[in-house]
Amino acid sequence: MDGLTKRYGELIAVNSISFTVDRGEIFAFLGPNGAGKTTTVEMLECLRKPTSGKAFVLGSDISKDQEEIKKRTGVLPQDFYTYERLTVKETIQYFAGMFNSHPDVDGLIKLVDLEDKKNAQFKHLSGGLKQRLGIAVALVNDPELIFLDEPTSGLDPKARHGVWHLIDGLHKKGKTVFLTTHYMEEAEVLADRVGIIHNGKIVAVDATDRLISDYGKKNLLILKKTNPKIIPTIEKLGIEANYDEATGDVTVHLNHAVAVSDILRALTSSSTPFGELQLKRSSLEDVFLNLTGETLEEESRI
Amino acid sequence: MSHVVIDLKASLRTFLRNKSTIFWTIAFPSVLMLLFGAIFSQSSMKYDLYLQNQDQVNGKATYWSDALITVLNSTNAFNLQLVDASINATDYAIANRLTSLLVIPSGFNDTANMALLTHGLMIANVTFVYDQSTSSAPVVRSIVMSIVDKLNFELSRGVEYLNVQDLTIAPKRFGYIDFFLPGVIGMTAMTTSIFTAVSISARFKENGVFHKLATTPLKRYEWILSRTIYNVIISYLGMAVMIIIGMAVFSMKMTLDVLSLLMVAMASLMFTGLGMIIARFVKDPDGADAAANVVTFPMMFLSGTFFPLSQMPLFLQSIAQVLPLTYVNDGLRAAMIFGQSQQAIYNTALITGLGLASILVGSVITKWEEE
Numbered sequence: 001m002d003g004l005t006k007r008y009g010e011l012i013a014v015n016s017i018s019f020t021v022d023r024g025e026i027f028a029f030l031g032p033n034g035a036g037k038t039t040t041v042e043m044l045e046c047l048r049k050p051t052s053g054k055a056f057v058l059g060s061d062i063s064k065d066q067e068e069i070k071k072r073t074g075v076l077p078q079d080f081y082t083y084e085r086l087t088v089k090e091t092i093q094y095f096a097g098m099f100n101s102h103p104d105v106d107g108l109i110k111l112v113d114l115e116d117k118k119n120a121q122f123k124h125l126s127g128g129l130k131q132r133l134g135i136a137v138a139l140v141n142d143p144e145l146i147f148l149d150e151p152t153s154g155l156d157p158k159a160r161h162g163v164w165h166l167i168d169g170l171h172k173k174g175k176t177v178f179l180t181t182h183y184m185e186e187a188e189v190l191a192d193r194v195g196i197i198h199n200g201k202i203v204a205v206d207a208t209d210r211l212i213s214d215y216g217k218k219n220l221l222i223l224k225k226t227n228p229k230i231i232p233t234i235e236k237l238g239i240e241a242n243y244d245e246a247t248g249d250v251t252v253h254l255n256h257a258v259a260v261s262d263i264l265r266a267l268t269s270s271s272t273p274f275g276e277l278q279l280k281r282s283s284l285e286d287v288f289l290n291l292t293g294e295t296l297e298e299e300s301r302i
Numbered sequence: 303m304s305h306v307v308i309d310l311k312a313s314l315r316t317f318l319r320n321k322s323t324i325f326w327t328i329a330f331p332s333v334l335m336l337l338f339g340a341i342f343s344q345s346s347m348k349y350d351l352y353l354q355n356q357d358q359v360n361g362k363a364t365y366w367s368d369a370l371i372t373v374l375n376s377t378n379a380f381n382l383q384l385v386d387a388s389i390n391a392t393d394y395a396i397a398n399r400l401t402s403l404l405v406i407p408s409g410f411n412d413t414a415n416m417a418l419l420t421h422g423l424m425i426a427n428v429t430f431v432y433d434q435s436t437s438s439a440p441v442v443r444s445i446v447m448s449i450v451d452k453l454n455f456e457l458s459r460g461v462e463y464l465n466v467q468d469l470t471i472a473p474k475r476f477g478y479i480d481f482f483l484p485g486v487i488g489m490t491a492m493t494t495s496i497f498t499a500v501s502i503s504a505r506f507k508e509n510g511v512f513h514k515l516a517t518t519p520l521k522r523y524e525w526i527l528s529r530t531i532y533n534v535i536i537s538y539l540g541m542a543v544m545i546i547i548g549m550a551v552f553s554m555k556m557t558l559d560v561l562s563l564l565m566v567a568m569a570s571l572m573f574t575g576l577g578m579i580i581a582r583f584v585k586d587p588d589g590a591d592a593a594a595n596v597v598t599f600p601m602m603f604l605s606g607t608f609f610p611l612s613q614m615p616l617f618l619q620s621i622a623q624v625l626p627l628t629y630v631n632d633g634l635r636a637a638m639i640f641g642q643s644q645q646a647i648y649n650t651a652l653i654t655g656l657g658l659a660s661i662l663v664g665s666v667i668t669k670w671e672e673e
Contacts, residue, residue, distance in 0.1 A: 075517035081510035097308035098518040
């Protein structure tokens with residue numbers, strides 16, 4: 001993608017974004033609702049024409065080779081929906097027909113674990129099952145690249161984990177997965193690399209762990225309900241510690257220079273007692289907060 | 303092309319699984335046919351004929367006047383209503399708003415005998431009093447004429463100078479059901495096509511089916527072609543069911559020619575296009591259904607589906623002149639029932655033009671996605 005932009009009148013939905021997704025990786029495009037994720041992915045799927053900028057999907061130009069791109073990619077649209085009265089099996093056969101492909105239909109049904117629902121009509125499937133069927137449909141043409149737009153939006157945790165498992169399986173088969181999500185945890189669990197989009201602009205693109213180590217807070221060790229007298233013991237090791245009067249907890253800011261085992265040894269040798277220990281890893285949530293100055297709205301948390 | 307076949311198969315399969323569409327396209331019009339047919343066919347097969355027999359002796363009908371009345375009765379074409387011989391027939395007809403009244407004058411029997419004796423030098427007259435402005439009176443008159451002439455023929459024993467040659471055939475009569483059947487076929491083609499086009503165009507946009515289809519190699523025109531063929535098939539299905547009911551239940555005679563088949567297909571095209579146009583401008587599915595109702599409901603009643611246009615007030619008749627269903631119904635009636643091939647050709651040509659234009663406009667403006 002190079003300077004890809006989409007305007008709707010005055011509104012700039014996607015503002016000159018440029019990045020690359022490597023073959024065989026799971027790339028998560030992360031951002032809050034309305035950030036421009038779906039607009040971007042729909043330009044890549046050749047559903048919307050960019051106002052300006054260029055993009056290549058599997059080497060094909062999105063403004064020229066739409067047919068070629070459609071043939072070689074699979075798409076799970078946001079809120080996947082299809083003919084209500086076709087069964088699971090018929091739906092897969094229908095879309096296979098559209099791609100003139102002859103996939104192993106039963107194999108696909110098995111892959112998404114819908115074997116006991118294969119003769120159920122689409123309208124009778126639950127949200128999670130609909131999404132799983134959507135993923136099976138996205139695979140009918142054995143695509144090299146799969147776009148998944150908000151694949152777990154609105155699903156309960158159990159259904160969400162089922163879909164994650166499926167996506168992980170696709171990755172293991174060597175497929176490239178381009179995923180949009182507003183769930184931090186989803187990106188963190190699944191993605192090799194993450195692109196963060198905010199108000200139509202890319203704020204960071206990098207490997208997931210590197211983003212966290214670069215932009216996340218340091219990892220924390222929390223000593224619950226502990227006397228602040230212990231702080232000098234810790235600071236002797238050359239690391240920072242604070243006391244939070246409201247909670248009565250002592251927070252230790254971990255860094256790479258000192259191993260957690262050294263801190264624990266120092267604590268046990270000190271005479272001051274300490275409370276329950278809690279290790280808090282930094283997450284993409286902190287990355288997002290640091291990069292945009294905003295937290296994701298409450299509803300988008302898992 | 304294989305995409306069209308695949309989508310068509312999927313939509314027909316969907317049709318068979320959807321009880322409400324089956325109800326509206328087959329069961330509902332069938333019930334209408336049976337119901338309206340049963341209500342109206344009885345009375346409309348017979349006309350009221352008022353009859354005054356002045357040719358009586360001691361209150362008893364004379365031989366020839368009785369013979370005429372018997373013949374009139376035997377045709378089963380009329381409900382004969384006898385009028386007292388002493389009153390003024392014309393005044394009575396006006397006062398009671400009768401459309402037709404037949405008067406057998408006194409002396410009819412004698413004159414008839416004389417006519418027989420003189421081989422037609424004298425003619426026995428009956429008087430037919432009727433209201434020219436009504437549609438039924440000329441029909442009644444022509445039936446009466448043919449019956450009288452039939453009687454003349456019997457009296458004359460085959461002697462040709464009684465002017466009987468061209469009056470041996472009674473005119474073909476049409477019942478309400480003959481009128482109604484083509485109307486129901488036209489109406490079903492309209493409702494099926496408009497509602498299918500409107501609801502799927504609006505609904506598929508709303509629920510995301512179009513969105514998914516757009517990500518496949520299926521072309522928009524292929525999809526529209528499939529849905530149009532689907533509507534034509536469903537309209538033919540409705541037509542077949544109506545014809546079967548008409549023939550099996552009402553013993554109707556009709557012709558099913560290329561014109562009527564073409565008319566139904568083109569009507570379906572026209573209304574499919576109209577539905578797509580409606581769906582383009584009214585975006586949410588419920589609003590689109592309401593808009594489709596606004597379009598179909600008046601057409602159903604004003605286009606001569608249930609009653610002849612001639613029975614409606616003039617201003618409604620002039621509205622009917624601009625409703626496309628009027629031309630569909632009249633064309634189908636002309637082709638299937640009345641055998642008026644010229645009107646059938648004219649109407650079919652008109653609807654073919656409108657149908658092609660409408661489906662073209664509808665196809666061009668139907669978008670799967672906002673760009």
